[in-house]
Amino acid sequence: MKKLIGTAMLAALLATSAFAEISLSGWGRGIWAPVGYDGDVKMTRGTSWGDAERIGVTVAGNSDNIGFVFAFHADGGSIGIHDVANVWTKPWDWLKVTIGKIQDDTLRVNNGFGQFAWLRTGAGKVGEDLTFQRFGGYGGYKCGGDFTGAEISLTPVDGLYIAAGFKMDQTVDFVDVLKVSQYAAGYKIEDLLAIKAQYIGIPTWYEATDKKHWILDEKEGPKEVNMYVFSCDGDNYYGIINAAVDLLMIENNFISIGAYIPTDFDKQIAISAVYNGWFDALSLKALVGVMLQKFEPQNADKYLKTELEIGVGVGYDLGNGLAIEADVRSELTFPGYDNSSTFGDVTVGAFFTKSFSNGKCGIGAEVAIPFGKGDNGWKDSPNKNTVDMTQFAASDKVHLAIPVMVEFSF
Numbered sequence: 001m002k003k004l005i006g007t008a009m010l011a012a013l014l015a016t017s018a019f020a021e022i023s024l025s026g027w028g029r030g031i032w033a034p035v036g037y038d039g040d041v042k043m044t045r046g047t048s049w050g051d052a053e054r055i056g057v058t059v060a061g062n063s064d065n066i067g068f069v070f071a072f073h074a075d076g077g078s079i080g081i082h083d084v085a086n087v088w089t090k091p092w093d094w095l096k097v098t099i100g101k102i103q104d105d106t107l108r109v110n111n112g113f114g115q116f117a118w119l120r121t122g123a124g125k126v127g128e129d130l131t132f133q134r135f136g137g138y139g140g141y142k143c144g145g146d147f148t149g150a151e152i153s154l155t156p157v158d159g160l161y162i163a164a165g166f167k168m169d170q171t172v173d174f175v176d177v178l179k180v181s182q183y184a185a186g187y188k189i190e191d192l193l194a195i196k197a198q199y200i201g202i203p204t205w206y207e208a209t210d211k212k213h214w215i216l217d218e219k220e221g222p223k224e225v226n227m228y229v230f231s232c233d234g235d236n237y238y239g240i241i242n243a244a245v246d247l248l249m250i251e252n253n254f255i256s257i258g259a260y261i262p263t264d265f266d267k268q269i270a271i272s273a274v275y276n277g278w279f280d281a282l283s284l285k286a287l288v289g290v291m292l293q294k295f296e297p298q299n300a301d302k303y304l305k306t307e308l309e310i311g312v313g314v315g316y317d318l319g320n321g322l323a324i325e326a327d328v329r330s331e332l333t334f335p336g337y338d339n340s341s342t343f344g345d346v347t348v349g350a351f352f353t354k355s356f357s358n359g360k361c362g363i364g365a366e367v368a369i370p371f372g373k374g375d376n377g378w379k380d381s382p383n384k385n386t387v388d389m390t391q392f393a394a395s396d397k398v399h400l401a402i403p404v405m406v407e408f409s410f
Contacts, residue, residue, distance in 0.1 A: 025057070026408060027407075028054040028055045029047045029053065031390075031404065032045045033402060034404065035401075040393075045391070050390065055075060056073045065089060069085070069086060085101040086098050086100025094156050101148050102165065103136045103146045104135035104165065106186075107186045108129060108132060109129070112128060113285040113325070115327055116128075117405075118351060118364055118403050119366055119401055121390065122329065122387045122388075124327075126331075132242060141268065141272065148168055161188075163183070164182070180201035180203050193247055193249065195244075196244045197242070198241075238267060244256055244258030245257055245258075253278075258272050259271045259272075269292045270291045273289075274287045283314070284315075285315075286311065287309070287310070288308075310330055311328070312329075321356065322352075326349065326351070330345065331344050344371060345368055345385070346368075348366070353405075360407050365400075366399075368399040370396050370398070387399055
């Protein structure tokens with residue numbers, strides 16, 4: 001019997017040693033709205049960004065020089081891969097090469113508070129990649145995602161980070177890959193400031209007149225219109241220069257100011273700022289973004305509009321894991337054509353949470369109120385001013401919901 005126990009213990013030790021560098025972690029969020037309204041009374045479930053709860057698990061293999069990571073989920077009962085699935089090597093401490101499905105958040109700036117962590121509605125969708133975009137996806141302001149390809153990152157001296165992300169999920173032509181990839185550098189001086197700049201290559205949209213799809217026009221009924229498809233052939237691309245400054249000199253306060261400037265000045269220009277402040281049990285958060293959209297392929301005529309997004313949130317730690325939070329947000333669109341009027345929405349959320357060592361749960365209340373009339377820049381679209389609350393239909397009605405949230409982290 002003792003021999004059997006000893007053999008079992010030895011096997012356990014060997015197994016532990018063999019897998020000591022493999023880590024397993026989990027994160028996810030589910031939201032149930034027992035009652036909600038979007039023009040009709042509904043009951044829904046899902047998560048902040050979609051109609052299926054996130055049940056996510058991340059597996060990583062780590063060593064000093066070689067590793068891997070992949071994230072998979074069982075959202076809505078369906079198994080899939082999300083965000084990352086890559087291998088990497090660090091032949092030296094200052095050099096890292098990553099190959100596969102990649103996200104790099106080293107320089108990214110987020111400010112996801114209030115409604116952004118619950119049911120995102122109207123202006124509540126704003127919270128990620130505000131002043132500086134992550135390495136991932138295609139786009140500028142608020143367009144961070146993931147990409148498939150390779151990344152080289154350098155840390156030659158303390159505080160300096162240099163990276164190039166080569167995106168190969170749209171094209172594998174050598175020259176086109178270089179055109180649509182991402183190149184960034186940032187330098188951080190502790191307790192003072194961080195300066196960041198990057199170039200983001202963007203494949204452009206073009207009109208494929210031989211491809212059509214149908215829409216339901218409010219006045220004309222069913223209508224066939226041109227479909228717009230993604231292209232990065234030849235010179236069909238442009239770039240975005242994204243720069244930001246993070247102010248770190250005020251203790252317990254974080255301020256970041258950024259801009260997205262396209263090399264094609266017919267594209268969107270954005271200027272944004274975020275603020276986070278902590279005062280004992282009280283926290284304050286704010287964001288603002290101003291976008292000037294000069295041209296869109298959906299409208300071949302002259303097109304000009306200005307958009308404003310603004311949000312303010314406050315939170316208070318009640319102790320024993322209890323907390324309350326509330327935020328107010330608004331998004332406004334100021335069209336510059338056809339004498340269209342200003343339109344937008346105001347959204348309000350209030351939430352109560354209880355935190356534990358491996359997650360939190362809570363209940364809240366949210367309302368989204370649209371106002372004005374507009375066509376969102378799509379002249380061929382029947383949509384006027386609408387709001388949508390995640391898991392609910394887009395409509396020009398006031399949206400209401402009482403969400404119940406469960407979030408885990410292991």
